[in-house]
Amino acid sequence: MSQIDQYFQRWISKRSPRANQVVLQHRTIYVFPSKQGAAFLVLILLIWILGTNYQNNLILGLSFFLTSVMLVSVIHAFKNLLGLIFIPDAIQHAAVGDVASFDIEISSSYLNDHHGLLLRVNADFDPIRADVIAGKVTQVRLNLPARHRGWLKLPRIVLKSYFPFGLIRAWAYIDLHHRALIFPKPIACDQPPLGPGQGDEGIYVSMQRGDEFQGFQNYQPGSPLSQIAWKQYARGAGLHLKDYRALQSEHYWLDWQALNTHDTELALSNLTYWVNYFADSNIEFGLRLPNQTIERGTGDVHRLNALTALALFGWVQED
Numbered sequence: 001m002s003q004i005d006q007y008f009q010r011w012i013s014k015r016s017p018r019a020n021q022v023v024l025q026h027r028t029i030y031v032f033p034s035k036q037g038a039a040f041l042v043l044i045l046l047i048w049i050l051g052t053n054y055q056n057n058l059i060l061g062l063s064f065f066l067t068s069v070m071l072v073s074v075i076h077a078f079k080n081l082l083g084l085i086f087i088p089d090a091i092q093h094a095a096v097g098d099v100a101s102f103d104i105e106i107s108s109s110y111l112n113d114h115h116g117l118l119l120r121v122n123a124d125f126d127p128i129r130a131d132v133i134a135g136k137v138t139q140v141r142l143n144l145p146a147r148h149r150g151w152l153k154l155p156r157i158v159l160k161s162y163f164p165f166g167l168i169r170a171w172a173y174i175d176l177h178h179r180a181l182i183f184p185k186p187i188a189c190d191q192p193p194l195g196p197g198q199g200d201e202g203i204y205v206s207m208q209r210g211d212e213f214q215g216f217q218n219y220q221p222g223s224p225l226s227q228i229a230w231k232q233y234a235r236g237a238g239l240h241l242k243d244y245r246a247l248q249s250e251h252y253w254l255d256w257q258a259l260n261t262h263d264t265e266l267a268l269s270n271l272t273y274w275v276n277y278f279a280d281s282n283i284e285f286g287l288r289l290p291n292q293t294i295e296r297g298t299g300d301v302h303r304l305n306a307l308t309a310l311a312l313f314g315w316v317q318e319d
Contacts (some may be wrong), residue, residue, distance in 0.1 A: 020176070030171055031077055031168055031169070033167065069165070081170050081172055084114060092180045093182075101143055102141065102178050102180060104157075104176065108134055112134055121158070122143075125144075181311055183310065187266065187273055188273045193254055195255025195288055218241070254285060275287065283298070
């Protein structure tokens with residue numbers, strides 16, 4: 001970003017600071033002739049010169065009439081944005097790779113309608129068009145690509161309007177305290193990373209390797225030498241593998257320690273997949289992370305708590 005852009009951004013931040021509610025006022029609305037408006041001004045100038053040279057009052061009158069139309073356009077373009085109120089709606093959720101949505105409620109401080117509003121936050125998406133009717137609330141949804149897990153803040157919104165004649169462009173900058181929570185992208189792994197535990201009705205065995213000896217299995221080529229039952233082999237019983245398992249609660253515990261990966265983001269994605277799997281299957285489960293434990297439970301609220309913990313794992317608090 002160039003120094004001019006940085007200076008412009010600081011200047012805009014002072015005039016339109018981030019807030020929980022934004023009301024457009026005189027000092028935060030800007031107007032300027034559009035391309036059509038610039039051509040219209042040139043036309044007025046040519047007509048006026050023509051009327052002056054030929055001293056024709058009718059042509060001069062036409063130039064004055066077109067000038068009045070331009071002035072009326074400026075007033076109406078300004079009033080079309082004046083008094084608009086912007087309030088963020090509920091926080092939405094998305095996964096990495098999806099589209100994050102930001103819902104915003106728009107209403108008017110005055111008893112007049114506002115037409116042809118264009119809202120945009122990102123060049124990847126077309127601007128959202130909206131009309132606000134006096135006394136009613138209009139809800140719009142702005143979209144952004146979700147590229148990273150954690151909180152995604154809504155960037156500054158650019159609001160434009162060419163109402164009523166397209167000759168004047170009126171615009172404003174809206175900076176709302178609004179954000180979306182981005183979950184890790186679900187990635188399946190072969191087995192759920194289940195941790196050990198003891199249930200209310202007894203001890204349960206996990207599919208993950210642990211310290212509890214469960215018996216012998218037939219030897220599989222490529223198995224680690226440390227798992228081979230050498231004493232059985234020495235007795236002439238052939239090659240067998242010692243089977244050790246961890247204890248597991250009757251109600252499943254998704255456990256960070258049971259994941260065989262050093263990739264933090266992949267581990268979070270694997271846990272996200274199994275959180276959604278157990279929640280969709282209505283299976284009671286808990287979640288153990290290095291710095292947080294989500295107790296066993298079921299339902300959408302429990303799923304949201306687990307996914308939130310995964311989304312904000314290691315997240316640095318901002319603002």
